[in-house]
Amino acid sequence: MHETWTLTKRELHAYFDSPAAYVVLSVFLLFTGWFFSNPLFIENVASLRSFFEYARGIFLFLVPAITMSLFAEERRAGTLELLLTMPIRDWQIILGKLLAATLLLSAALALTLVYALTLSILGDLDLGGTVGGYLGLLLYGMSCASIGLLASSLTRNQIVAFILGFAIITVLFMLDKVTLFVPQALAGVLQYLSLDYHYNNLLRGVIDTRDILYYLSITAFACVLTAYNLARRPE
Amino acid sequence: MIEVQGLTKTYGKERAVNAISFEVKKGEVLGFLGPNGAGKTTTMKVITCYLPPTEGTVVVDGLDVRTHGIDIRRRIGYLPEHTPLYHDMQVYDYLLFVASMRGVPAADRNWRIGEMTDVCGLGTVLAKPIEALSKGYRQRVGLAQAMIHNPPIVILDEPTSGLDPNQIVEIRELIKAIGTERTVILSTHILTEVEASCDRVLIINKGAIEADGTPNELRTMYRGAQQIRLGIQHAGPAVAQTLEAWPHARVTGHVVHDGETLFSLTSDRPDDVRPELFRLAVDNGWTLTELHRNQANLEDVFRQLTTA
Numbered sequence: 001m002h003e004t005w006t007l008t009k010r011e012l013h014a015y016f017d018s019p020a021a022y023v024v025l026s027v028f029l030l031f032t033g034w035f036f037s038n039p040l041f042i043e044n045v046a047s048l049r050s051f052f053e054y055a056r057g058i059f060l061f062l063v064p065a066i067t068m069s070l071f072a073e074e075r076r077a078g079t080l081e082l083l084l085t086m087p088i089r090d091w092q093i094i095l096g097k098l099l100a101a102t103l104l105l106s107a108a109l110a111l112t113l114v115y116a117l118t119l120s121i122l123g124d125l126d127l128g129g130t131v132g133g134y135l136g137l138l139l140y141g142m143s144c145a146s147i148g149l150l151a152s153s154l155t156r157n158q159i160v161a162f163i164l165g166f167a168i169i170t171v172l173f174m175l176d177k178v179t180l181f182v183p184q185a186l187a188g189v190l191q192y193l194s195l196d197y198h199y200n201n202l203l204r205g206v207i208d209t210r211d212i213l214y215y216l217s218i219t220a221f222a223c224v225l226t227a228y229n230l231a232r233r234p235e
Numbered sequence: 236m237i238e239v240q241g242l243t244k245t246y247g248k249e250r251a252v253n254a255i256s257f258e259v260k261k262g263e264v265l266g267f268l269g270p271n272g273a274g275k276t277t278t279m280k281v282i283t284c285y286l287p288p289t290e291g292t293v294v295v296d297g298l299d300v301r302t303h304g305i306d307i308r309r310r311i312g313y314l315p316e317h318t319p320l321y322h323d324m325q326v327y328d329y330l331l332f333v334a335s336m337r338g339v340p341a342a343d344r345n346w347r348i349g350e351m352t353d354v355c356g357l358g359t360v361l362a363k364p365i366e367a368l369s370k371g372y373r374q375r376v377g378l379a380q381a382m383i384h385n386p387p388i389v390i391l392d393e394p395t396s397g398l399d400p401n402q403i404v405e406i407r408e409l410i411k412a413i414g415t416e417r418t419v420i421l422s423t424h425i426l427t428e429v430e431a432s433c434d435r436v437l438i439i440n441k442g443a444i445e446a447d448g449t450p451n452e453l454r455t456m457y458r459g460a461q462q463i464r465l466g467i468q469h470a471g472p473a474v475a476q477t478l479e480a481w482p483h484a485r486v487t488g489h490v491v492h493d494g495e496t497l498f499s500l501t502s503d504r505p506d507d508v509r510p511e512l513f514r515l516a517v518d519n520g521w522t523l524t525e526l527h528r529n530q531a532n533l534e535d536v537f538r539q540l541t542t543a
Contacts, residue, residue, distance in 0.1 A: 002335075003335075003336055003338075006332065006335040006336050007336070010321075010324075010332050013324075013328070014321075014323060014324075017323065017324075018323060077319050077320075077321075077322070078315060078316075078317055078319030079319040079320065079321055081280075081285055081315050081319065082313065082315060082319055082380075084285055085283045085284060085285050085308055085311070085313050085315075086308060086333075086336045086337060087305050087306075087308040087309045087336075087337065087338060088305075088336060089305065233285060233286055
């Protein structure tokens with residue numbers, strides 16, 4: 001496991017030694033700040049609801065942007081071959097990279113705790129909803145990152161990786177919004193498979209193991225597909 | 236140290252390597268020689284556990300690549316073609332990363348980096364980002380990362396390609412230094428390279444081994460007919476007749492120039508016929524002006540084997 005952590009640290013260094021991490025954090029804080037302060041100052045509502053509602057939309061494009069380089073760039077530069085001939089297993093590489101992306105997202109989320117803190121001083125904070133919301137965002141973000149990682153492993157081109165990741169995540173996100181157009185039997189399945197449906201559950205402050213399990217399954221599934229693709233040793 | 240038995244590797248329908256077998260002994264510097272696309276890189280990728288073999292067995296230090304990939308990787312230092320490095324990292328950070336990934340104990344990492352800095356001459360660039368380095372320095376960083384964990388086996392894929400002549404000499408010296416205590420496999424399509432650095436040469440073409448031996452053995456084995464140029468001053472018809480009658484070589488032509496006759500002779504004998512020619516000249520009282528043997532060089536061997 002020590003190799004996995006070494007790889008995670010390298011990826012985090014790559015994020016923070018370049019403008020990437022700062023751009024991600026700034027953009028995330030800029031947008032979420034707007035959605036947090038808008039209801040607070042204009043509508044006089046002390047709630048994180050609006051922040052949680054919109055953060056998932058920002059993640060839709062922000063997460064694939066974080067993950068697009070993780071494998072695509074290594075494939076383009078040829079460093080993937082060197083990495084895969086080090087004494088580390090493929091799944092440890094995937095885990096290390098996923099961990100790095102998730103930690104960057106966690107850093108972004110941690111910075112928004114200021115909003116929660118502000119609200120708890122100003123008024124009554126809905127603790128259940130807040131904890132559920134943060135947990136939901138974290139799990140949802142991790143799932144998106146695993147899908148982004150899969151997309152990144154499929155190509156040498158970062159732009160293709162971004163678009164592909166964005167497309168897959170968006171489709172999974174929209175699944176529970178098309179249930180009107182499909183047969184009843186399928187509607188339940190689509191709803192269950194939707195990234196957004198489970199997030200809404202958590203947002204209500206009800207922390208259900210089924211929702212947590214869903215996100216963990218999506219993450220595991222995307223990682224397995226990534227591992228399968230890496231095992232082909234793409235050039 | 237490395238035993239390859241009947242290794243075949245296919246990409247889809249294409250056979251990159253076809254049932255090759257060879258062995259590398261401990262401390263040997265082995266050169267893979269072959270035209271581009273001959274299967275050199277593929278063979279290396281199987282030995283480094285990057286690609287699984289389609290058929291055959293590869294045993295490194297007593298361990299099979301199919302079952303002990305991780306253990307084998309610990310014993311190997313590898314520099315792939317084109318020297319892939321993380322260009323955004325500084326040299327020191329990069330070496331520290333590789334040392335950590337390669338399982339060098341935390342307490343030894345700085346010492347190992349220091350060692351590699353000395354061996355590879357990286358002292359002045361340790362704090363520079365890799366993208367700012369010249370190709371020669373990148374190659375040194377590549378060699379440093381391949382040896383940072385002090386591996387008994389080092390595998391280098393075209394370590395001197397794309398370097399200028401001075402850099403090539405420097406990298407060759409470095410490889411020679413590496414080879415004194417380690418088993419080294421290096422691939423190249425440059426012939427002088429193997430003559431300069433290798434104990435043994437494998438010539439690979441179209442996925443099969445065409446020749447295996449020391450550079451000297453290969454030269455001898457594939458010399459074929461030896462060409463001799465013999466110069467005699469004031470040679471009359473008698474000289475030509477004597478030479479025609481001589482059983483050990485055939486006269487293929489002669490040129491007369493400035494009172495000197497240059498005979499071209501061919502001999503199929505494996506040993507040097509020059510001493511006997513010299514005695515023949517002495518016995519007949521000829522004045523010898525020239526006696527030269529054309530020995531096939533590795534380049535001829537290579538052409539002969541890979542263009543058939």
